[in-house]
Amino acid sequence: MKFDIEMLLKSDARIVASTFVGISLLFIIVAMILGLDFNGTVNTIQRIMFLSAVYAMVVLALNLQWGYAGMFNIGVAGFMLSGVYTMAIITGDPNGIIPGLGLPIPIGIIGGVLVASLLGLLISIPTLKLKADYLAIVTIGFAEIIRYAANALTFKTFSIAGVEMGTGAGRGIHLPMNPIRNLYYTDPSNLGLGKTVFGQYVFGFFEIIQVQSSVVVSWTYAIVLIFVVGLFYLIIYRIGNSPFGRVLKAIREDEIVANALGKNTDIYKMKVFAIGCGLMGLAGILWQGSYGYTNPTTFQPILTFYIFIALIIGGSGSNTGSIIGGVVFASLLFEGPNFIRRVIMHVFKFDKAPNSIIEAIIPISSFDLGPFVAYSLANISSLRVVFLGLVLVYIIQNRPEGLLGYRKELAASIDISRRPGAEVKRGKRHE
Amino acid sequence: MSSSGAKKKQKGGKNSAKKYPLKVEKIGKRFGGLSAVDGVSFSVEEGSITGLIGPNGAGKSTTFDLITGITNPDTGVIKFNGEDITGKKPYQIANIGLVRTFQITRELKDMTVMENVMLAPKNQIGQQLSNVLLSKLRRKVKDQEEELLEKAWETLDTFHLDKLANEYAGNLSGGQRKLLEMARVMMMDPSMILLDEPMAGVNPTLKKQIITLIKKLSKNGYTFLLVEHDMDVVMNHCDPIIVMHNGEVMLEGTPSEISTNERVIDAYLGGS
Ligand SMILES: Nc1ncnc2c1ncn2[C@@H]1O[C@H](COP(=O)(O)OP(=O)(O)OP(=O)(O)O)[C@@H](O)[C@H]1O
Ligand SMILES: [Mg+2]
Numbered sequence: 001m002k003f004d005i006e007m008l009l010k011s012d013a014r015i016v017a018s019t020f021v022g023i024s025l026l027f028i029i030v031a032m033i034l035g036l037d038f039n040g041t042v043n044t045i046q047r048i049m050f051l052s053a054v055y056a057m058v059v060l061a062l063n064l065q066w067g068y069a070g071m072f073n074i075g076v077a078g079f080m081l082s083g084v085y086t087m088a089i090i091t092g093d094p095n096g097i098i099p100g101l102g103l104p105i106p107i108g109i110i111g112g113v114l115v116a117s118l119l120g121l122l123i124s125i126p127t128l129k130l131k132a133d134y135l136a137i138v139t140i141g142f143a144e145i146i147r148y149a150a151n152a153l154t155f156k157t158f159s160i161a162g163v164e165m166g167t168g169a170g171r172g173i174h175l176p177m178n179p180i181r182n183l184y185y186t187d188p189s190n191l192g193l194g195k196t197v198f199g200q201y202v203f204g205f206f207e208i209i210q211v212q213s214s215v216v217v218s219w220t221y222a223i224v225l226i227f228v229v230g231l232f233y234l235i236i237y238r239i240g241n242s243p244f245g246r247v248l249k250a251i252r253e254d255e256i257v258a259n260a261l262g263k264n265t266d267i268y269k270m271k272v273f274a275i276g277c278g279l280m281g282l283a284g285i286l287w288q289g290s291y292g293y294t295n296p297t298t299f300q301p302i303l304t305f306y307i308f309i310a311l312i313i314g315g316s317g318s319n320t321g322s323i324i325g326g327v328v329f330a331s332l333l334f335e336g337p338n339f340i341r342r343v344i345m346h347v348f349k350f351d352k353a354p355n356s357i358i359e360a361i362i363p364i365s366s367f368d369l370g371p372f373v374a375y376s377l378a379n380i381s382s383l384r385v386v387f388l389g390l391v392l393v394y395i396i397q398n399r400p401e402g403l404l405g406y407r408k409e410l411a412a413s414i415d416i417s418r419r420p421g422a423e424v425k426r427g428k429r430h431e
Numbered sequence: 432m433s434s435s436g437a438k439k440k441q442k443g444g445k446n447s448a449k450k451y452p453l454k455v456e457k458i459g460k461r462f463g464g465l466s467a468v469d470g471v472s473f474s475v476e477e478g479s480i481t482g483l484i485g486p487n488g489a490g491k492s493t494t495f496d497l498i499t500g501i502t503n504p505d506t507g508v509i510k511f512n513g514e515d516i517t518g519k520k521p522y523q524i525a526n527i528g529l530v531r532t533f534q535i536t537r538e539l540k541d542m543t544v545m546e547n548v549m550l551a552p553k554n555q556i557g558q559q560l561s562n563v564l565l566s567k568l569r570r571k572v573k574d575q576e577e578e579l580l581e582k583a584w585e586t587l588d589t590f591h592l593d594k595l596a597n598e599y600a601g602n603l604s605g606g607q608r609k610l611l612e613m614a615r616v617m618m619m620d621p622s623m624i625l626l627d628e629p630m631a632g633v634n635p636t637l638k639k640q641i642i643t644l645i646k647k648l649s650k651n652g653y654t655f656l657l658v659e660h661d662m663d664v665v666m667n668h669c670d671p672i673i674v675m676h677n678g679e680v681m682l683e684g685t686p687s688e689i690s691t692n693e694r695v696i697d698a699y700l701g702g703s
Binding site (some may be wrong): 235238239242243244245247249252253254256257258259260261262263264265271299317345410411412413414415417419420421 | 499501520521522524526530533537539540541542543545546549550551553555556557558559560563564569572573576577580581583584596597613615616619
């Protein structure tokens with residue numbers, strides 16, 4: 001009987017695939033209600049997939065640290081920022097308003113990942129001897145310090161050894177053109193100059209089904225990101241489902257035992273923290289990189305909070321759960337409220353929403369709920385946080401292990417739930 | 432049990448010089464104003480089952496903590512196989528063959544019994560990141576995992592935990608947790624094992640089996656230091672016996688010397 005990891009993987013692939021399909025269908029329906037054309041629908045789904053992939057990546061990285069090793073990193077946003085900004089500075093135009101080093105994108109990405117990972121390593125060291133709570137304090141402190149630094153005028157431009165560079169402070173910083181465009185355009189910075197042969201064919205095909213070229217480009221990027229999610233999964237799956245992962249789990253459960261059983265737990269924690277932070281940096285780069293621009297406001301502590309909610313929803317400790325959590329969070333909880341608003345506004349043909357809560361409440365006295373509903377909907381992004389709080393409370397009370405956390409994902413490179421000898425015997429009896 | 436890490440030597444014959452792998456010299460540990468361990472010295476002979484007894488709070492578990500590096504002694508020196516291990520980290524001490532079980536069991540609750548047991552073995556190549564990440568090297572890791580799995584099943588058989596292999600350790604009963612503690616350290620191929628009340632709460636049949644196992648292992652050269660409150664077990668199977676009282680060694684001797692000593696009777700055994 002070959003009923004082990006492969007089976008699990010197959011069923012997991014099915015879970016992930018059906019989540020993607022289900023979410024897509026849902027948004028196709030939403031787009032239909034909104035009366036979007038085909039191009040609009042395709043574009044909507046692209047946005048959902050893109051954000052889902054970004055979340056899935058970061059959640060997977062956090063799962064390695066928190067789900068496996070119990071390392072309470074609440075500075076996720078800070079490590080993402082470190083990666084993005086390093087990349088921006090490395091690739092920036094030396095003659096730009098905010099000068100950079102002018103190096104190629106791959107070097108920028110590698111540099112960003114390394115810096116995020118190195119910062120993770122440095123931060124983990126002083127807290128190794130302390131309880132998990134201290135790591136939390138140090139990481140949130142770090143994330144805020146680095147965000148303030150990125151925001152500070154002092155670092156708008158600065159020079160190291162005579163080389164000019166900068167963060168752009170509150171205005172933010174440019175990121176290099178998304179290289180995906182090179183696939184389609186001869187000059188990505190000036191789209192009018194013409195398309196590549198590949199671009200002509202692909203755009204030509206999609207024109208027939210009324211999909212605009214810009215949507216094709218962004219879909220291409222989303223597909224690349226989905227592949228990267230697969231890569232993240234593979235890396236973390238291999239780390240987690242191994243003797244190394246066993247030690248991580250043991251550290252989470254009881255570090256003293258892991259130590260008493262001969263494992264140098266400090267080294268494991270440092271490694272895992274560095275890898276996790278590096279992956280967070282990479283996810284940040286791939287996320288912000290698509291916008292061509294980033295600023296410090298993107299990396300507020302609430303971002304870390306979102307990642308944690310996504311992980312809790314999916315099931316801390318489960319890699320498949322991490323992906324599901326990321327997708328569900330990004331599509332339903334993060335983007336969902338906006339679409340609910342749009343659908344309701346569209347279906348009930350609400351007029352413009354009132355500008356203040358007063359204007360919204362007064363009509364209630366004359367039994368006109370419309371303005372109040374419209375006002376609430378217009379402010380749905382603020383309500384999102386309330387909504388998230390409720391979801392979190394519900395999950396913690398009713399399903400603390402998350403969607404997939406109930407499963408035994410055994411930390412081993414082989415299936416250790418079976419008994420090898422017994423299998424052979426059973427086999428022989430059949431012969 | 433399959434291959435053992437202990438030197439498979441018979442207990443020192445009459446003419447061979449006695450060996451003492453563990454030597455504890457004047458170790459002390461204070462917790463605030465309380466002297467939990469106060470100038471304790473003793474040696475444990477290779478292949479022996481040495482008993483460590485004494486009233487509650489005598490300092491037995493603290494002595495174990497000091498020996499295995501869980502806490503560092505304020506004073507004194509601990510030597511294992513001639514090497515000074517004072518102040519070494521628990522993992523370093525465990526990896527040179529000196530392991531211990533915990534009185535208050537420390538099972539890894541959200542891991543299965545099998546995961547608990549598979550965690551323990553030393554030198555697992557799959558604990559190296561490059562070996563688990565690179566496809567080429569993963570073959571070797573899997574092969575070693577298969578070997579360890581086989582050994583783990585044998586160990587679970589020995590401790591009657593085989594039927595619970597896929598159960599979460601947090602769901603085990605008190606006695607089963609004690610067994611898991613022992614099974615886990617046995618997977619480390621140790622040469623010396625400190626057992627802190629390994630049989631408390633274990634049923635009589637299994638208790639006998641554990642004693643038989645310990646005796647068999649000690650004949651094969653494993654060395655045991657055993658903390659136990661069950662005087663039947665101690666008097667019948669441990670020799671020598673060290674008695675601790677108020678953080679100090681009160682007496683060391685053979686079971687008959689201990690059981691007839693008046694100070695020991697007063698302090699611990701109770702006049703009967
Ligand atoms: N971490 C600690 N902090 C403060 N006091 C401690 C600590 N550990 C142990 N003690 C104290 O040290 C003394 C010795 O405790 P220890 O656990 O070594 O006793 P024991 O001989 O193992 O007892 P028992 O037979 O009940 O297990 C006790 O008085 C205990 O309260
Ligand atoms: Mg004790």
